[in-house]
Amino acid sequence: MDAFLAQLPQQLVNGLSLGGVYALIALGYSMVYGVLKLLNFAHGDVYMVGAFIGFFVMTGFLDGAGPIIPAVLVVLLMFLAAMVGCGILGVGVERIAYRRLRKAPRIAALISALGVSFFIQNAVQLTLSANFRSYQPQLLIPPELGLSLLDVRISATRGLAIVMAVVLMFALHRLVQRTKLGKSMRAVATDPEAAAMMGIDVDRVIVATFFIGSALAGAAGVITGLVFIRVWHFMGFLAGLKGFVAAVIGGIGNIPGAMLGGFILGLVETFAIGFVSATFRDVIAFAVLILILLIRPQGLLGAKLPDKA
């Protein structure tokens, strides 16, 4: 019990940073599901591409000892490049693999999504090899830099990751709730045909949804690289699955739900390692998913969005 209390604050920090990544991935899943009722299984691989874009921007601005331009700028560029790159990739995937299947049975688009997932994975393996690459965040942000409160230590990198995740989520929330585009997105999610009749350009809204969702995945990829270091072509598979689980826990199609689900999953996994056993991390995470779905089949916040199917 003493050990539990002593480690709890640090494990909370660990869990929040992992949860932030899951939440950002879950958002893209949930948004796309919201407007298209499509499980975009290529989403995890878009996240992986984002992690690699961040990696190559970082490597490009490093020369052995340190960055050749101010470190803050490098980090910003990493996020910017990964988000824009992934946004474009997401829009491309939608155009090539999903648009023509929008009227087809839902299973067709699902299979198409799996195909895109394999395509991206293999394309990256082919061009970049299957080797692990390591981010070198210590060259941008000194590892000594950070905050120590009692037994808790938050390194500057981790702090940046958590702040970045929260800022992006807040920005998305504002966008969906306060802007015209956000209103259109909500309208299309509720009823695409009625939205079209009201003069909303549904295609444009869908493209915007894919762009924003994929950009968030790109940011999640960069955060993963900065905090968890290791990136490789297959990293998107499990992360995508976890993001999907987080979206389902929160109630798929629901944006605050995806954020909540992401943080819950991150905390559950971290606590599983911290207080039970690392061996059972995934078992416990998926057991929690099943438990939540048994009690609330629509997910924690799922009721907010009526299912029109």
Added chain:
Amino acid sequence: MRTRLTVLMALLALVLAACGGEADETTTTAAAPDTTTAPAPDADTTTPAPTTTEVMEGPTAVPDGPITLAVMGPFTGGAASIGQEQLNFARLAVQHFNEEHGWDVQVFEGDTELDASRAVTVAEGIISDSNVYGVVGPAGSQEVDAVGQMFTDATLAFVSPSATDPGLSDRGFDAFFRVVPTDADQGPTIGNFIVDEIGASSVFIIDDQTSYSVGLADQISDALDAGGAEVAGRESVTQDLSDFSSLATVIGGSGAEVVAFPGQIASQGALLTRALQEQGIDVTVFGGDGFFSAEDFIEGAGGASEGSYVSSFAPDITGVDEAADVVTQFQDMHGDFGTFGPPTYVSAQVVLEAMLRAFEASGTVDRAGVLAEVGNTNLASTILGQPLSFEANGDVVGAQFFIFRVEGGEFVLAD
């Protein structure tokens, strides 16, 4: 419509190409290297003669059919830096053998990605290729376990340059040999070093759920018990775990002075040292032979692994007299290397020399003959700086482990 689609596809290609364009790693064989027979290193000097009469013009006779040496290893995937080194050393051994004896032995690359089920598929391909008369590899103990009976049934000798699970000696794999010592030696070597040299009284142990790692972790645990050190905790992680922060908190809370992590994926060792450093936890990391990768464990850790230890089944051969030529030649071709390559050179040498002896004895090369001759191996010295012969169960006679420490960004022999 079509033009817009083309533009988008071009954009997609551009994004991917932009990623690819900056890749500058030297180890790039991701493009389906698994079942391709590699071209001869230098086909111009030693063209295989079509008839036996022409063969006689050389200093020694040469077998008339094509002869292939299969090399199994993790040429891609998480252990690729190790696998590439193994492959390059095996190639060098073949090149040396061909130059010395006028043979034209080819290399068959079997990429297993350190995965037992892939190793089985690769082994099937090797066994069905009638030109293959001997195998170097596979690298991992779990792979040897998976393919051992297949090669034994095919009377095809296979010599692993890095499988160290002691249990493999008792599996009745008659075709199995290894040129490295087993974890029955490695576990006690690590455990005793932690107790006697580092002087730690409390140790946390992690394994990565492979038979190699669990077995070695058990051996270390036993040695610590015997030496009077306490095992503060034992955890087991999957090889794809990247977030070690939660585990680091647990280790920090356990009061351990040393964390022993005999994993197979060196980058996981780097991630563990980074997570400990991030939380300001002062614990020494001790890896097994799987972490002996300068690229993954030292460069990948960005300084966090400084002061960590790893064990190795082979010495640093840059200090071995017999190895001087091989060292300079390899460095000219591929740059620096670790401890996985040299035993692979020796493994290839063992199989090739066995082929030569089998051919000289009977006038032909066949699998059973090569297998018998591998068992008769008796090298007075190798590039590992020690003589080499095999026990009846395929283990090496009188081998030992070495301990290295990360100092100034390099592995330095600790003693």
